[in-house]
Amino acid sequence: MVNLWTSADHALGYLASSDGIPHRTEGEAVLLEYVPKNIKRVLDLGTGDGRLLALLKIDRPQVKSVALDFSPTMLDAVKKRFAEDATVKIIAHNLDETLPNLSKFDAVVSSFAIHHLTHERKRSLYAEIFDLLEPGGVFCNLEHIASPTQKLHENFLQAIGVNLEKDDPSNQLLDVETQLGWLREIGFIDVDCYWKWLELALLIGLKEGSC
Secondary structure (H helix, E strand, O other): OOEEEEEHHHHHHHHHHHHHOHHHHHHHHHHHOOOOOOOEEEEEEEEOHHHHHHHHHHHOOOOOEEEEOOOOHHHHHHHHHHHOOOOOOEEEEOOOOOOOOOOOOOEEEOOOOOOOOOOOHHHHHHHHHHHHHHEEEEEEEEOOOOOOOHHHHHHHHHHHHHHHHHOOOOOOOOOHHHHHHHHHHHHOOOEEEEEEEEOOOEEEEEEEOOO
């Protein structure tokens, strides 16, 4: 198993190109629609430079936030972004490991991070997320998922300007339906793929109850 995200060059290369990912803003816009504006606490898994959390906080400036990442480069970037924001707590944590005791959240979000985990760890992480959510809480995962065929995978790489030889070996892609099935088995309700473009998909599930 290869994970390049401890490399500063790899992380910086991603940050330099992330704004240019086709249709990314469309997926982010749909995610923002499904995170209530009155939430009190949000957890961002694999926060990177804090891009998604910053978008969430535009309409939720007072939300208490916890941002997790393990890349030193990403941690430096997110600390710089939120240097003046006391509502954001930044924690160094590798998602390969069990989540720390963080108390409960009204929303858990993630953007293009969980696909770096083994499939077994993906499923166990989803269960940990369910346990962290308050009743009525929402989990939104804007994710890189597997294409059903190699040809479609190659089409996706071409669409984002990546040669097949440069395909990121850190990616451990999994199809949408398997992941949606896991979320349902764990206990999430209203589970669906709320948005999709090729290998980019927004998976959402709610925890039954009311906040």
